[in-house]
Amino acid sequence: MPKRKEKPIILITNDDGVTAPGIKNLVEAVKDLGKVVVVAPDKPQSGMGHAITIGSPLRLNAVTYFEGIEAYSCTGTPVDCVKLAVDKVLHRKPDICLSGINHGANHSINVIYSGTMSAAVEAAIESIPSIGFSLLDYSIEADFSAAAVYARKITELVLAKKLDKHLVLNVNFPAVPEDQIKGIKICRQAYAKYQEDFLERQDPHGRRYYWLTGEFMNFDKGRDTDVWALQNNYVSVVPVQFDLTNYVLKSKLEKSWKH
Amino acid sequence: MPKRKEKPIILITNDDGVTAPGIKNLVEAVKDLGKVVVVAPDKPQSGMGHAITIGSPLRLNAVTYFEGIEAYSCTGTPVDCVKLAVDKVLHRKPDICLSGINHGANHSINVIYSGTMSAAVEAAIESIPSIGFSLLDYSIEADFSAAAVYARKITELVLAKKLDKHLVLNVNFPAVPEDQIKGIKICRQAYAKYQEDFLERQDPHGRRYYWLTGEFMNFDKGRDTDVWALQNNYVSVVPVQFDLTNYVLKSKLEKSWKH
Numbered sequence: 001m002p003k004r005k006e007k008p009i010i011l012i013t014n015d016d017g018v019t020a021p022g023i024k025n026l027v028e029a030v031k032d033l034g035k036v037v038v039v040a041p042d043k044p045q046s047g048m049g050h051a052i053t054i055g056s057p058l059r060l061n062a063v064t065y066f067e068g069i070e071a072y073s074c075t076g077t078p079v080d081c082v083k084l085a086v087d088k089v090l091h092r093k094p095d096i097c098l099s100g101i102n103h104g105a106n107h108s109i110n111v112i113y114s115g116t117m118s119a120a121v122e123a124a125i126e127s128i129p130s131i132g133f134s135l136l137d138y139s140i141e142a143d144f145s146a147a148a149v150y151a152r153k154i155t156e157l158v159l160a161k162k163l164d165k166h167l168v169l170n171v172n173f174p175a176v177p178e179d180q181i182k183g184i185k186i187c188r189q190a191y192a193k194y195q196e197d198f199l200e201r202q203d204p205h206g207r208r209y210y211w212l213t214g215e216f217m218n219f220d221k222g223r224d225t226d227v228w229a230l231q232n233n234y235v236s237v238v239p240v241q242f243d244l245t246n247y248v249l250k251s252k253l254e255k256s257w258k259h
Numbered sequence: 260m261p262k263r264k265e266k267p268i269i270l271i272t273n274d275d276g277v278t279a280p281g282i283k284n285l286v287e288a289v290k291d292l293g294k295v296v297v298v299a300p301d302k303p304q305s306g307m308g309h310a311i312t313i314g315s316p317l318r319l320n321a322v323t324y325f326e327g328i329e330a331y332s333c334t335g336t337p338v339d340c341v342k343l344a345v346d347k348v349l350h351r352k353p354d355i356c357l358s359g360i361n362h363g364a365n366h367s368i369n370v371i372y373s374g375t376m377s378a379a380v381e382a383a384i385e386s387i388p389s390i391g392f393s394l395l396d397y398s399i400e401a402d403f404s405a406a407a408v409y410a411r412k413i414t415e416l417v418l419a420k421k422l423d424k425h426l427v428l429n430v431n432f433p434a435v436p437e438d439q440i441k442g443i444k445i446c447r448q449a450y451a452k453y454q455e456d457f458l459e460r461q462d463p464h465g466r467r468y469y470w471l472t473g474e475f476m477n478f479d480k481g482r483d484t485d486v487w488a489l490q491n492n493y494v495s496v497v498p499v500q501f502d503l504t505n506y507v508l509k510s511k512l513e514k515s516w517k518h
């Protein structure tokens with residue numbers, strides 16, 4: 001008789017903070033697929049990228065936001081949450097790490113700025129397959145119902161077949177009802193960026209300060225990108241890597257630099 | 260007669276803060292190669308990764324640490340410094356962006372956590388060729404003399420030949436005198452990571468807190484990696500990319516997921 005399979009341990013984090021509706025929706029969507037444990041930031045950490053906390057200590061506090069689910073808020077960044085969860089909460093590697101559902105897009109170049117995605121990448125560095133989920137709606141009242149259906153589906157696909165212990169997926173959902181979603185599309189990261197335009201203001205003492213603003217610009221006309229997929233109402237899935245070596249440029253340099 | 264070439268504009272930043280010896284050494288090493296402008300964090304920002312400041316405003320303050328050089332301290336992250344420098348200080352793209360010289364290694368997986376490297380990557384996203392420099396010595400009294408020689412040499416190589424507008428190099432220097440350096444080696448990023456081990460303590464009120472510590476572990480036996488090069492007293496140069504798509508995994512997923 002085959003050995004009864006143990007329930008997978010599912011670590012869930014995010015960057016919008018433990019009280020964000022997005023993480024609640026994600027927990028609800030997958031909680032019967034395994035034993036869910038939540039370790040998420042105690043405050044919004046959007047745009048934190050792969051920041052870690054070196055110069056100050058971290059704290060964990062048990063929270064009861066998620067009925068019947070072991071959950072903690074953490075004073076650190078999303079990446080800190082993953083590190084602390086593995087070392088001090090789970091005392092082992094979870095079977096999968098899910099991050100999100102983020103309020104707002106993390107397609108294209110956003111993968112680099114996103115705390116949601118950096119948490120997922122951190123898990124993958126630790127050989128924990130992971131998925132970052134993001135919905136193209138910043139609103140606190142965003143409708144996560146279609147996103148939740150697809151987040152569950154993609155989590156099941158990843159749990160069912162071990163493709164790579166360093167697997168990281170950057171999954172984005174278009175902000176449309178479920179019946180308008182055309183399916184899941186495996187994509188590459190679009191070449192797109194922000195055109196910065198800092199707003200300049202003066203404080204009451206006459207000193208200048210600046211607010212970061214920027215216009216998103218997609219320079220990539222490919223129909224195989226995440227931006228294209230989302231514009232066409234597909235769920236975009238970009239597999240992500242943390243070997244940042246540019247092998248093409250490496251060859252060029254080897255030829256070009258005589259030393 | 261050929262048009263007289265204008266001096267290149269060299270933007271310099273770092274993550275150890277504007278008063279760190281490493282940035283002073285970098286400025287001194289390259290200041291006659293072009294017009295140098297410094298915009299660097301007003302406090303240490305190590306481990307900030309690609310964090311950007313969204314929820315609070317930023318300030319710039321002129322500083323006089325660098326004789327005869329236009330310089331500003333910025334209240335934001337290293338990536339904020341690059342964005343603000345281009346938009347509000349230079350009002351144009353510099354010809355090159357240099358980041359460092361970092362006090363401490365940024366080889367292998369450190370490229371992801373490093374504010375020094377994230378500043379360089381941010382410049383490259385903006386089509387500004389860039390180089391991050393790091394010395395394998397954390398000390399405030401580190402000897403930057405050999406690093407300065409090689410930083411200048413590599414900056415000249417990059418300025419001399421436009422190989423790629425998105426060029427980013429992750430350059431690390433072994434902490435040895437110049438006569439022990441065997442040369443420059445173009446490498447790939449080693450697969451290495453930290454084994455986390457949070458120190459657990461109790462505050463005076465009996466509540467627990469955690470300090471991030473970790474042991475660096477290199478799992479990569481390749482002789483073409485940055486870690487190998489540095490162990491063998493080479494200056495390591497890893498070309499870096501910001502397209503994080505894992506194309507190998509993309510093909511696997513396309514075959515494996517039926518949908």
